[in-house]
Amino acid sequence: MRADYFRYMLKFKRPGGTSRGVLHEKETFILEVSDGERKGIGECALFRGLSFDDRPDYEEKLQWLCLHIQEHPDVLHERLKDYPSIWFGYEQAMLNLKHGGNLYFPSAFTRREASITINGLIWMGDIQFMEEQIKDKLDQGFHCIKLKIGTDWRSEHGILQELRGRFSKDILELRVDANGAFSKEQAQIVLQQLADLDIHSIEQPIKAGNWAHMAELCADTPTPIALDEELIGITDTEKKVELLETIRPQYIILKPALVGGFRGSDEWIELAGNRNIDWWITSALESNIGLNAIAQYTYTKKSNKPQGLGTGGLFTNNFNNYLNLSGEHLYFR
Structure with a gap:
């Protein structure tokens, strides 16, 4: 070797x-x-x-x-x-x-017999740019959109109000990711505003590391909360259990590159499942090499939720792309 x-x-x-x-x-x-x-x-x-x-x-x-x-x-x-x-x-x-070849987890997905449903990611930017992205995702046929929030909440809230006014929660699932942008007091207000709009979930409303405050929010939230950055750096099984038992989130977000690869993701999934905590998998700006492997792994986990996977189209100098997006469905090619 x-x-x-x-x-x-x-x-x-x-x-x-x-x-x-x-x-x-x-x-x-x-x-x-x-x-x-x-x-x-x-x-x-x-x-x-x-x-x-x-x-x-x-x-x-x-x-x-x-x-x-x-x-x-x-x-x-x-x-x-x-x-x-x-x-x-x-x-x-x-x-x-x-x-061999471009395979990591051979399955019906890599045999081109099945696909993975993904959410449409809206990148941070000025309101016009975000609105352009939303229109593009809707035109492509996405039924689940994820928006980054916390830069200009008043304007972002307005966009969410407009979207929900046009599409009910049965037609369009809306997720938001705050990346820890709010204080606990702000988060309590935002969580209710999101609930009023039937938002599916919010990722990391406050900064990671504030377990007590996050636990309080999760215990009484009108909008489901997903932990994201909170999982980074937690490598011991006992510490993972302590985190889940203390905070009791509604969801966890798994980025394999950040949480210990496939072995680490498997452990998080098992520990969360034992506590009735749901999850989905998200990529984290990998090249097509890592993205291909994550997509193949994701399919084997058999989640029925839209996943947060990229499509390989962000970079000018990426490697060969083995994934193809058709509407909201990601296929292996």
Whole structure:
């Protein structure tokens, strides 16, 4: 077994507005493994400013993995548990080595017999830009739209009011993601305003780390709350249980690159399910390599909810795309 990696800078077609500012490029690392005859590829999808493993020794740890690639997976997992995106890339590379081609999780999805329903993501920006995106998603036939909020709540609230005035909740599911933009007091007001509009859910209404305040909100919220950034950096099973038991959210959002890859996502799903907490899976600006693997994994989990997966169209210099979007349905090709 041999392994190597290279750094790659993805260039946005249009600057991406996020809660962490406007992004023009996205750094990532591609891991390649080989057994002499076959080759496997995976993406260590580091997200600067958000990933738990955004630290100075990141590449040093990647180099360590390449040198110890023949170690047992359990040994590697223990050494890489604080580097979730590196473990995520390792999982992909080894699965790809096993299955070959562009496969990670062979299924009816990769046989082109089934699809994944996704939500339409509305990027942050001025109101005109957001309204243009919404019109485009509706024209494409999306029945679930997710809006980033918290930049200009008064205007964003107006957009939601307009949408709900045109489409009932039975026709259009609306989700919002605050990325921790509100204080607890603001969140209590916003949660009621969202409930008045039959909003499906809100992701991370307050900043991560405020377990007591989040627990209070979740216990008495008129709008279901989903934890997102709250899960990042929680690597021990006992701590995951403590988080879920303390906050008792209605949903959790799983970004494999940020929560320990497929193994980490599986554990979160099991722990949440034991507590009647639902979930869905979201990508996090991966290249087409990571996105392809996440989509294949997502299908195997058999969720009946629209998933938050990207389509590979954000970057000018992406890798080969193995996913195709038709309306709100994501297909493997």
